[in-house]
Amino acid sequence: MRNEAARLNPGMRQVGHWQMSQCTLPGREQVAVYEQGPPDGPPLLLFHGSPGGSLGSWSSIARGLSDTFHLIAIDYPGHGAGPRPAQGFRGEPFSFDTVVEDAMAVLDARGIGKVTVLGYSLGGAPALLFARHHQDRVQGLVLCSTALRFPRIRSAALLERIAGTSGSTPRSVTRRSAGIPCRIRGRLGEVLRTNIRAAAQAELAAEAFDATSWIREIRVPTAVVISHNDSVVATASQEELAAASGAKRVLLGGRRGHLAIPFSSAATRKALRDVCLGMAGEGVSGPRHGGTVLS
Numbered sequence: 001m002r003n004e005a006a007r008l009n010p011g012m013r014q015v016g017h018w019q020m021s022q023c024t025l026p027g028r029e030q031v032a033v034y035e036q037g038p039p040d041g042p043p044l045l046l047f048h049g050s051p052g053g054s055l056g057s058w059s060s061i062a063r064g065l066s067d068t069f070h071l072i073a074i075d076y077p078g079h080g081a082g083p084r085p086a087q088g089f090r091g092e093p094f095s096f097d098t099v100v101e102d103a104m105a106v107l108d109a110r111g112i113g114k115v116t117v118l119g120y121s122l123g124g125a126p127a128l129l130f131a132r133h134h135q136d137r138v139q140g141l142v143l144c145s146t147a148l149r150f151p152r153i154r155s156a157a158l159l160e161r162i163a164g165t166s167g168s169t170p171r172s173v174t175r176r177s178a179g180i181p182c183r184i185r186g187r188l189g190e191v192l193r194t195n196i197r198a199a200a201q202a203e204l205a206a207e208a209f210d211a212t213s214w215i216r217e218i219r220v221p222t223a224v225v226i227s228h229n230d231s232v233v234a235t236a237s238q239e240e241l242a243a244a245s246g247a248k249r250v251l252l253g254g255r256r257g258h259l260a261i262p263f264s265s266a267a268t269r270k271a272l273r274d275v276c277l278g279m280a281g282e283g284v285s286g287p288r289h290g291g292t293v294l295s
Helices: 054-062 096-110 121-133 155-163 170-175 182-193 196-208 235-245 266-280
Strands: 013-015 018-024 030-036 043-047 070-074 115-120 138-144 222-227 248-252 289-293
Touching (some): 018 054, 018 096, 030 054, 030 096, 043 096, 043 121, 054 070, 054 266, 070 096, 096 121, 115 121, 115 266, 121 196, 138 266
Parallel strands (some): 043 070, 043 115, 138 222, 222 248
Antiparallel strands (some): 013 018, 018 030
């Protein structure tokens, strides 16, 4: 752990609906911090999926949250606008522990105490680790399209689906991007800015991740948002997470599968908003199993 405090750098710039700033982490590069919504609103800490960064995972769903909540997100090392170690990712391999440490440093620098933690896809791993190691800082935990443990990762197929192409190099994808809808093109640009080595190491870290033995140590209100017809994280794996954690279960129906969060419908945004409002109040209420919505 670092002995020095992280330092927020003055100045912000607008990136879409987000305010982006930089936080200097002692002994490391700067981390990109994205914020949206009222600063005095209930804080939500967001851990993104991969490949790409926070904007691709959360910009769509933020439209249903930012009128009430203070959203805080960071880009992981090498992902999106995330820090690049001076010695490269050979010298400093990607680690979920580093992601958790970076997030905690940003919260401390912002003077933010308890948060509701949201993790999407691969972001479920740092979300679970954050809740395990910093339980006193967690108001609630919302896990979207993720699992206790991951199978061998399949992100190449997901990237092809987002790009609308197959077998393209980044340069050829960029040349052909004019015909791709704006909401997908923004996600694609973020993916292309991601360091390939860092992304590969993140996938390997996900393959090694397994919360089975310690999931019951996390004693905070928890909800698992399950994406139906998910070809990336199997619905059965998401159900396993909900059962193991004793979480409230929210099922997202429809055909969007793993993309139900980054390309959310109005129904999905309402479902996630309702869950987060419950966390910000007195925890998750209502039946342990319920809440089917159509996306």
